[in-house]
Amino acid sequence: MVPASISSLVVMALIGSIAWPAQAWVIPVLWVVSGAVVLIPAFDSLLARRLFSMREPSARDLQRLEPAWQSVCRTAGVNPDRYRLWIEGSQGLNAFAAGGRTVAVTRRALELPPPMLEAVLAHELGHHVHGHARVSLLGWWYSLPARGAILLVGLVAKGILAVGRSFSRHGGAAVALASVLLVLLLAAAVVFLNPWLLLIPVMAPVMAAVARAGEYRADQAAASLGYGVALQDLLKGWVAGSGGEKRTWRARVLASHPAAVDRVRRLRG
Numbered sequence: 487m488v489p490a491s492i493s494s495l496v497v498m499a500l501i502g503s504i505a506w507p508a509q510a511w512v513i514p515v516l517w518v519v520s521g522a523v524v525l526i527p528a529f530d531s532l533l534a535r536r537l538f539s540m541r542e543p544s545a546r547d548l549q550r551l552e553p554a555w556q557s558v559c560r561t562a563g564v565n566p567d568r569y570r571l572w573i574e575g576s577q578g579l580n581a582f583a584a585g586g587r588t589v590a591v592t593r594r595a596l597e598l599p600p601p602m603l604e605a606v607l608a609h610e611l612g613h614h615v616h617g618h619a620r621v622s623l624l625g626w627w628y629s630l631p632a633r634g635a636i637l638l639v640g641l642v643a644k645g646i647l648a649v650g651r652s653f654s655r656h657g658g659a660a661v662a663l664a665s666v667l668l669v670l671l672l673a674a675a676v677v678f679l680n681p682w683l684l685l686i687p688v689m690a691p692v693m694a695a696v697a698r699a700g701e702y703r704a705d706q707a708a709a710s711l712g713y714g715v716a717l718q719d720l721l722k723g724w725v726a727g728s729g730g731e732k733r734t735w736r737a738r739v740l741a742s743h744p745a746a747v748d749r750v751r752r753l754r755g
């Protein structure tokens with residue numbers, strides 16, 4: 487996350503020096519401090535609702551979810567009220583740990599037999615206990631300016647190329663060539679101002695590998711609480727149900743989650 491955060495800092499420093507040249511340090515420093523804001527509990531709820539479109543569990547959802555969550559927390563010696571339970575709206579079988587205290591499951595996960603639902607929740611608790619959810623929230627927050635800058639530069643480049651294309655259709659080859667040169671110049675300026683941006687795509691496989699290590703770690707946390715067998719059964723059922731997982735090497739390198747068969751193998755170990 488370091489390259490993304492440094493490129494964001496460079497973006498904020500540029501904004502600071504343009505918006506308030508006399509006190510150029512104020513905006514980047516405020517932005518660095520803003521990381522503390524995302525760790526307050528109210529921000530968790532805001533993200534769950536607005537960004538992830540999660541909703542509060544109904545009384546019926548809670549009948550299944552709450553006993554399972556309390557059982558997991560009792561086993562782990564963790565206060566269940568520290569965390570907030572949510573329902574995520576997607577169709578598949580899934581669960582999420584986000585921010586400092588968000589734990590969410592899909593409706594399909596609620597249909598699981600209690601030991602498997604507990605195993606899923608134990609995995610999510612593992613993400614929280616080992617700090618994965620907090621760190622990825624902070625990483626996401628600190629990468630926003632860099633990603634915003636990439637988006638903006640991409641849009642400007644597309645606009646310039648579109649103008650160049652429309653001129654080339656009407657015989658204006660010189661304008662078309664100028665638009666390509668302008669985009670190359672823009673790219674060179676961006677690289678000169680913020681070379682760290684170049685590292686972001688390079689870091690993608692590293693980030694994915696770290697995320698996969700986090701998944702194994704959360705599985706291990708669930709297993710250490712006694713949910714290893716239930717989690718293996720769930721993953722095996724998943725593999726059988728989907729007819730096995732076939733992923734290209736590129737998908738494997740960039741996947742944030744290990745293949746279910748690999749997770750089963752590790753859990754067995």
Ligand SMILES: [Zn+2]
Nearest residue numbers: 609613701704
């Ligand atoms: Zn996970």
